[in-house]
Amino acid sequence: MSEPTTATAATSASAADLAARARALDAADELGKHREKFALGGGSGQEDAGVYLDGNSLGALPAHVPARLADVVARQWGELRIRSWDESGWWTAPERIGDRIAPLVGAAEGQIVVGDSTSVNVFKAVVAATRLADGGRDEILVDATTFPTDGYIAESAARLTGHRIVPLDPAGIPGAVTDRTALALVNHVDYRSGRLQDLPGITAALHEAGALAVWDLCHSAGALPVGLDAHGVDLAVGCTYKYLNGGPGAPAYLYVAERHQDRFDSPLPGWNSHADPFGMTPGYRAADGAARGRVGTPDILSMLALEAALDVWDGVRIEDVRAKSLALTDFFLECVRVYAPGGRVTAVTPEAHAERGSQVALRCAEAPAVMAELIRRGVVGDLRRPDILRFGFTPLYVGFADVERAARTLADVLADIPPAGA
Numbered sequence: 001m002s003e004p005t006t007a008t009a010a011t012s013a014s015a016a017d018l019a020a021r022a023r024a025l026d027a028a029d030e031l032g033k034h035r036e037k038f039a040l041g042g043g044s045g046q047e048d049a050g051v052y053l054d055g056n057s058l059g060a061l062p063a064h065v066p067a068r069l070a071d072v073v074a075r076q077w078g079e080l081r082i083r084s085w086d087e088s089g090w091w092t093a094p095e096r097i098g099d100r101i102a103p104l105v106g107a108a109e110g111q112i113v114v115g116d117s118t119s120v121n122v123f124k125a126v127v128a129a130t131r132l133a134d135g136g137r138d139e140i141l142v143d144a145t146t147f148p149t150d151g152y153i154a155e156s157a158a159r160l161t162g163h164r165i166v167p168l169d170p171a172g173i174p175g176a177v178t179d180r181t182a183l184a185l186v187n188h189v190d191y192r193s194g195r196l197q198d199l200p201g202i203t204a205a206l207h208e209a210g211a212l213a214v215w216d217l218c219h220s221a222g223a224l225p226v227g228l229d230a231h232g233v234d235l236a237v238g239c240t241y242k243y244l245n246g247g248p249g250a251p252a253y254l255y256v257a258e259r260h261q262d263r264f265d266s267p268l269p270g271w272n273s274h275a276d277p278f279g280m281t282p283g284y285r286a287a288d289g290a291a292r293g294r295v296g297t298p299d300i301l302s303m304l305a306l307e308a309a310l311d312v313w314d315g316v317r318i319e320d321v322r323a324k325s326l327a328l329t330d331f332f333l334e335c336v337r338v339y340a341p342g343g344r345v346t347a348v349t350p351e352a353h354a355e356r357g358s359q360v361a362l363r364c365a366e367a368p369a370v371m372a373e374l375i376r377r378g379v380v381g382d383l384r385r386p387d388i389l390r391f392g393f394t395p396l397y398v399g400f401a402d403v404e405r406a407a408r409t410l411a412d413v414l415a416d417i418p419p420a421g422a
């Protein structure tokens with residue numbers, strides 16, 4: 001019986017050490033001050049706020065958003081009514097908010113329009129990319145492990161346009177792209193494993209073969225630098241309710257590189273994308289610029305909640321966010337190794353920084369029971385069936401003490417839930 005005693009002593013010594021390290025890291029954290037911008041609960045005298053590690057699925061609420069949205073509803077809608085399309089800036093919101101997102105993804109102004117869901121924007125981007133591509137190219141490369149909606153929509157777009165889908169590991173794109181490739185649709189960060197793809201390298205390889213690069217930024221925008229312009233990305237889409245904290249169902253966005261805008265031919269040319277929407281003419285004439293990516297009347301309430309939410313990024317450098325994100329995920333992986341040894345959980349997310357997004361995915365045979373119990377104990381991550389525990393790290397409101405507590409709670413839960421088959 002002497003061995004377990006030794007192991008316990010070693011573990012508790014490390015635990016004190018990790019807790020102290022967490023305090024020191026939080027004290028030195030320049031981004032820590034942004035946490036108070038969010039409504040996370042647990043203020044003085046309130047109940048335990050818990051640890052929120054699901055901002056990669058639904059970002060937390062910025063505390064000032066309810067009052068701003070209340071004004072949009074009561075004054076802009078309630079009092080000004082139709083006048084708000086002009087006087088409250090409703091009509092121009094899709095491009096104005098696109099320009100707010102632009103610096104976060106490394107885009108100059110005038111290339112991003114906000115509206116519709118990511119799924120709808122994937123459809124616009126894929127079909128438009130086939131129309132931009134040189135004739136005779138009949139293949140669309142798609143990330144084999146893509147978030148399902150991208151795969152479903154690309155498949156339908158391929159059937160509509162007479163293309164063939166080639167599923168593959170994005171790392172294999174440089175070796176697979178040929179003169180038959182029209183485009184590749186790739187998730188910048190894999191939603192399940194947290195793997196970060198080589199956007200510059202893959203984009204360059206596609207261009208070398210004359211193909212277009214369409215990137216889905218759902219799990220990277222707001223978490224790490226993307227560099228759309230710098231790397232010559234052709235088209236991109238992303239959602240705003242994950243790391244951008246826009247709220248449930250917040251509108252997505254579409255990036256069309258300026259050099260493609262004149263030839264961008266939307267498969268959903270709604271009246272909002274017309275050069276003269278209020279001309280109400282029977283013939284379609286596409287608007288110039290990012291507005292060409294619009295479809296119909298924008299969902300103003302969600303859109304203006306998003307616009308308010310983006311205020312949390314004022315004065316924040318995405319490079320600093322990335323540095324903290326890597327420090328958080330490194331620290332989490334280390335805490336899990338110390339607290340939960342014994343092979344019950346295995347990291348699926350790559351160790352290499354260049355291949356890691358802002359989440360950690362752990363494979364665990366008892367994942368469903370473990371995640372349910374973690375949430376009951378105040379540590380909120382999520383489950384991707386059958387066996388992935390997913391933890392998202394949002395540097396503006398997650399700190400190192402949260403990370404240490406999450407790993408310690410995970411170890412406690414594992415100790416209380418017997419291994420499958422035991």
Ligand SMILES: *Cc1c(COP(=O)(O)O)cnc(C)c1O
Nearest residue numbers: 117118119147187191216218239
């Ligand atoms: C979250 C996510 C989506 C979501 O699509 P919606 O149309 O907004 O529901 C799409 N693609 C990826 C890669 C995602 O991570």
